Amino acid sequence: MFKSKRYDNETLKHLQKVQIKILKYFIEVCNKHDLTYFIYGGSLLGTIRHQGFIPWDDDIDVIMFREDFEKLNKILEKDIDENYRFINVLNEETYHYTWARLMLKDTIFNEWWADQVDYTQNIFIDVFILDNIPNNKFKRFIHKWTCFSLNQLTMYAFLKYDNNSKIKRTVQRALYYLLKIIPISPYNIKKKCINSYKKYQKDDCEEVCDFPAICQMPVYHKNDWLPPKKAQFEDIEVNVPNNYDKVLTRTYGNYMQLPPEESRWRPAPDEIDFGEY
8 A cells, every 4th residue: 555656756747737727627626616615735734835836745735614515416417528527526436535536538547446336537636525513512522533434444345455564554444344344335434424424514603624634633613714805826816715824834734844855755646648738
């Protein structure tokens, strides 16, 4: 599972260029249909600190409130540019993440798990989702760990993980084989997970979170995000959270400080092919 292969500079720059192409199409769709999105995670950090990619980053992350995400999903089910496809946990049988990916067809981006799924992994941008989290502390605790557990089961239902930790590897492999024999389909596990994320969607909640990353990312107040502001990302203008400083500080601490030089790299995929792009 763990790879030490690194990008050469030319390949990384080429990948970033293709990802910007995908991002531009995503923004075009959002603008056309009045959907709100935000640059997110490392891409938000790059926007503010570098006015574009973190120089060694190899992906683009965006995030949307659940309501906008579901509208986007319906739109792209009916009307999507023939060069793209939009996959999520409920429309691709062996897709194991509980966020979505907008992919550019006729490209390849094969990660370590590529031979365990039934679809082609193309170059993509990640589309994450902000879901409501209850105000009540007890409900929040139960909901957080229910969602986290179901997210883990969704991944273990499809992938046989490797791990440097023997204990983690043993537990992950045990869950993988257990989920193969119990009388519940992986799709039903995925559906239960998404329904759990959406449990408080119609409630008047003050805060939101990205459930798949709940143990790494903080809970955010809705006012931290709305209304979006504009910022420069490479050669395009993108949406960032209204209080991006608070969002980034809660996520990364002193986000303007560069990491040690030896940490400024990302592992390359097992296979990458840019096709005609």
